[in-house]
Amino acid sequence: DQQVKQNSPSLSVQEGRISILNCDYTNSMFDYFLWYKKYPAEGPTFLISISSIKDKNEDGRFTVFLNKSAKHLSLHIVPSQPGDSAVYFCAASARGTYKYIFGTGTRLKVLA
Amino acid sequence: DTEVTQTPKHLVMGMTNKKSLKCEQHMGHRAMYWYKQKAKKPPELMFVYSYEKLSINESVPSRFSPECPNSSLLNLHLHALQPEDSALYLCASSQARLAGAYGGQFFGPGTRLTVL
Numbered sequence: 510d511q512q513v514k515q516n517s518p519s520l521s522v523q524e525g526r527i528s529i530l531n532c533d534y535t536n537s538m539f540d541y542f543l544w545y546k547k548y549p550a551e552g553p554t555f556l557i558s559i560s561s562i563k564d565k566n567e568d569g570r571f572t573v574f575l576n577k578s579a580k581h582l583s584l585h586i587v588p589s590q591p592g593d594s595a596v597y598f599c600a601a602s603a604r605g606t607y608k609y610i611f612g613t614g615t616r617l618k619v620l621a
Numbered sequence: 622d623t624e625v626t627q628t629p630k631h632l633v634m635g636m637t638n639k640k641s642l643k644c645e646q647h648m649g650h651r652a653m654y655w656y657k658q659k660a661k662k663p664p665e666l667m668f669v670y671s672y673e674k675l676s677i678n679e680s681v682p683s684r685f686s687p688e689c690p691n692s693s694l695l696n697l698h699l700h701a702l703q704p705e706d707s708a709l710y711l712c713a714s715s716q717a718r719l720a721g722a723y724g725g726q727f728f729g730p731g732t733r734l735t736v737l
Contacts, residue, residue, distance in 0.1 A: 543726065611664055
């Protein structure tokens with residue numbers, strides 16, 4: 510039972526354009542969502558998070574949007590840069606637990 | 622200091638060896654985690670320690686033995702591993718969500734383990 514899904518395994522975007530990565534979840538108890546960036550053979554790097562009391566959180570080039578009714582979140586990267594090329598994971602957590610449930614990841618390739 | 626450190630970076634061991642992986646954080650986080658990650662897969666939770674007590678064991682085989690000596694350190698003791706245990710082992714830490722705290726879960730760089 511995949512509670513957190515990233516339905517696009519890969520995405521290619523031209524440098525300078527917007528990258529939009531999507532994530533869907535099924536568990537209505539999730540109240541905290543995170544995005545990570547991962548390079549091969551390295552640990553995931555925490556990028557940005559959002560709690561369920563918000564619908565948008567912005568940090569520099571990264572913005573996360575949360576649509577609770579649709580159980581959907583997205584990460585926008587503007588403008589995209591070649592150094593953004595990596596695998597992006599979304600993760601979700603429910604209050605009162607220690608588990609962070611990860612999606613399957615989306616490989617982003619930013620073309621110069 | 623927002624860093625989680627892990628040693629060693631690489632480890633090669635035979636199936637009869639005993640080795641340990643080490644993890645350290647100084648962010649005051651009271652939850653620490655071990656994950657296993659295979660290529661092209663998301664991190665897979667193994668263990669969670671909260672306030673130095675084991676809170677979650679995701680049915681991990683006993684050849685993996687975690688230990689949390691204090692709030693900053695987390696070890697993973699390895700014994701009689703199998704070749705299929707070869708993977709990237711990641712340590713992470715976070716605020717204790719049981720208390721409702723928010724905050725990112727921060728990962729170390731990982732230990733690349735190869736079992737021959």
